[in-house]
Amino acid sequence: MNESYYLSLLVFSPLLGIILLAFMSKDSEKSIKLLGFMATLPPAILALMAYVSRLMGKDLADFSERVRWIQFGNLPQMGEDFFTVYYELGIDGFSLLMIVLTAILSTLAAIASFHIKKEWKGYYMLFLLLEIGMLGVFTAQNLILFFVFFELTLIPMFFLIGKWGFFEKEKAAYSFLIYNGLGSAILLIVIMVLFARTGTTNIEALKILVNTANSDLITPLSDSVKYGLLIALLVAFGIKLPIFPLHSWMLRVHVEAPPSIVMLHSGILLKIGAYGLIRFGMGIFPEQFKELAVVLAVLGVINLLYGAFLAFIQKDFKMVLAYSSISHMGIVLIGLGALNQAGIQGAIFQVVSHGLISALLFFLVGVFYERTHTTDISKLGGMAKGMPIASGFLLAGAMASLGLPGMSGFVSEFMAFLGLFEEMPWLAAVGTLGIIMTAVYLLRAVLAITYGRADREFAGITDLRSYEWAPVLVLVGLIVLIGVYPAVLSEPLKSVLLGLGG
């Protein structure tokens, strides 16, 4: 196979679904749902094929592609590449994992979207557009292309929240757009400064240009400028991740967006923050990043504990999970703050693992909501009686989330703490309090839902339906697979780690 267009095909394959959907009648519910689901399959298959060929020993560099795209200014004397933006896609181990995660979660979220009650056509078109954006973010090889795809995720997301969400959906959608718009604006400033100063936005080229002394820049980057840029990046991606105190938008989105969208939001979109921090923050400004590592670790511990304690007193299960996401993103920060191989690998593992786990939990939230029409913990209870299988999986999801060994959450948590204990044992010791609190709040919430006396009639409430089995089984399977055999993730990451920190 000729790989020169493989990634483009992968990224833009959902477009086919959008085009086909455009020709469908908007009332044929069944076929729209089916088509929407089918349209997520090509990227999933292509992503898995890429993953398998990586395991077979293929060099990921073979997938790169590069076409001239936009030329700014006309300065041939400065060289061909100068102020030229290429359309360039490429992957390494980390982005490969993210693409596989994105593709799989999109397919599963498409299944979860069968619960959607209205205007399926628009929903699935936006959904597929969102998928293109997410896939593009992880394959973009230069900052401008990254930014384009990054923005491409915002707009469909805005409409998906604002139109198909719960009661306060508009507010949540605006909140989402404003916060993320601010983040993008800051990101754009950083990109433009780098572009103006170096004449390129290619990530690999920037890594070299920024970090070589006396490199051939238009205006040299002083250390303080680099710090400024890194801090700006931290804020931009910190909003996305989110880092305390920039998190309040994300709570609203978690609560108000439809569960199938939250699966993607919590599973992938939050991870773009982590991805950006690792790829750009750590990649382009390694020295400055080292100086800021302590701050990151402290922020991580704050996130971890803050989220955990607040999750402890929430009454709405979706809120518990929202704060739990904040708490778990703290572990990513802890790993990044440790800035050694164990920590970084832990952070990346956590990114993938939390993506799977939160997707599972939110899928089940959707399942329960669809049957009981509430997510209020005090109104649920004893659900294990009427829905033993769904409850069992909910418990499994909670166990994975609280870091039970044998599941993916443990491996990532363990590595992040292993890393931090080497660098800052005291801070890490404080952070372990979060491990206890995670168990406390998750068990409180999940047991309140599944255990105890049931105050309701279960007549007419069915357990998992046939199409609901697929996402649950796939997610639990992957979570356990990573937990038992973490090499599935660590193998592709080998070369990445050597390039970073370490």
Next chain:
Amino acid sequence: MENAWLIPLFPLLSFLVLLIAGRRLREASAYAGILLTLASLAMSVYMLAERFTKPTFKSESVWLTIGDLKLTAGFEVNQLNALMLVIVSLVSFLVHIYSRGYMHGDERFPVFYAYLGLFTFAMLGLVLSPNLLQTYIFWELVGLGSFLLIGFYFYKESAKHAAQKAFIMTRIGDVGLLIGMILLFWQTGSFEYDEIFASVKEGAVSETMITLTAILIFIGAVGKSGQFPLHTWLPDAMEGPTPVSALIHAATMVAAGVYLVAATFPLFAASETALMTVSVIGAFTAIFAASIGIVQKDIKRVLAYSTVSQLGYMMLALGSAGYVAGVFHLMTHAFFKALLFLAAGSVIHAVHTQDIEKMGGLWKKLRFTAPLFLIGTLAISGVPLFSGFFSKDEILVAAWVHGNKALFWLAVTAAFFTAFYMFRLFFMVFAGEARTHMKNVHESPGSMIFPMAVLGVLAIASGYINTPWFGTFLGDWLVEGNSALGHGHVEGPAWIMIVATLVSLSGILLAYLIYVKRSISRDWLISRAPLTYNVLRNKYYIDEFYGMTFVYGAKAVSLFLRFIETFLVEGLVKTVTVFVQTLGKTGSKIQSGQVQTYGAIAFVGLAVLMVIFALTGGYL
């Protein structure tokens, strides 16, 4: 021994099969579970036999690579592991058989067997682990099994709380273990037991670090083994079905804490402070739990406190450098306590209550259960010729020889209490006349009697493999080839054995006088020292204390953070929005609709810009 890794896989298979096909198999699930644990048992016995003649076997491969670090997973069969394998698979096998009768008719029968399989898998995996990381993994998994089985009757609020409490309390301990293990890793560069011990021996790790990590690991053991101050979950865990209490909360999982200390014993042995901590906590727990056990009215809770107390004994033994004594008592305790729980289950099965005030006079009605219960009671009380006598004696000798006389006398007092409250339990359940009308009291089916009979034999016989009279076979074998574990047998003064016998006999006598002869009033403690009685009855108010401090503390922190969230974070957001809105409103006021004003302002603005441009020469 190369195939030892198969042992835990049988129960795992049982778990998976029953999870998938349990609904179809219904009560036939029991056979799947029983057969697969039997396979484990057979292999375990084979391993033990093989271990007598062959050296320790260890096999590992890489599990996780982190850059240059390689973390391994594998299995090891040494003396301790081989012994534990047999104990665990045997008790598990017997409990599997027993449950067929006990759980008969329960609609979640296959689920119960599936959970049993999961737990057995984790426990066997735990004892096969050759390194701390793997130990930790299975350590948590047994916690999961315990959690699921405690909460088996999920529709009961009390079961829900008990399960939650068990998980969280043990997790507090687990975090200690996790920290200790990671610190050790960065000190020694490995999670492997033998490599850690080697670098401890070489002196590569500082004295304080050894003490710190040993105590942290001990915290993990404290959580799992229900030692003070993390003991409160264990009595509550009795909400689970009784076979579970026998398997998990008597014989195997709670003993995992003792096992962990035993497995990392060379680390503890390198630090006097760590040993001291272990023995003090152990001795204190032994007497503390025994004193609570005196006044409890629930048959399973009495047994639960006795478990806590006996585990304290084992800790005391290990802390007094009595490695063999600790492991020996672990083994005998596993048998007689499992027996006691199964017999208690049989009683509960017969009378459908757990309140001993409502029982009485069951000796005649339960022809098999009653004598078996008596065997267990005699064994735990340390009456001569029963297994508990020999192992308890070993512990007392170790405590005396190690030098801390106060701890020794504490242990003796605890032995007195144990004999007293165990016979109080026995007399109240079986002696005299029934205190309430009980209809339809019947002996349990054969599937429940058989496991008890096997355990009854072991509760007597297992003591004879390590006695001062017939040779200390077990002890010598356990420490063979590893000097760090101490001696196979510790010689102590002969009077200790006599004192122990006297103490336990007097405890039994006291119980007899109060509960059978009634020559001493039962209400003696209540009338004379109501305060003490209330304190004991309420378990020293420890639960209440934790409720007031930690639970409310966590709530308070959460509420405080919510305050920050609503006022600081949201407030900040509000301020920004209000600011932007005000700006917009003010701005829109300027928009008067008067085109000429706009033009004038634009013109003035242009003029100002040009003046600035002219003054600065174009550079800002």
Next chain:
Amino acid sequence: MSNVPVSAFLALALILFCIGLYGALSKRNTVIVLISIELMLNAVNINLVTFSKYGPAPSINGQIFALFAIAIAAAEAAIGLAILIALYNNRKTVNIDEMDQLKH
């Protein structure tokens, strides 16, 4: 012709522009405002033609621009007056102070 200095053309344009600006900003009658705008446009046209003839790079471009501007000015005047008449029909006034419908 050629002895008229460039500055004279520019000065004429400037004066014309200022008159136009003053009229556009201060007159009440909308018709006069429109006329003033025409004045400003013509000032610009003079500038364009001047520079196309005497500028640093003389070419025909400036005059073409001027032609464009005249054409657009004509169109603008037509539309402006049409709007004005429509407005007058509705509100019976040509006073610009009363035309503030575009405010917030």
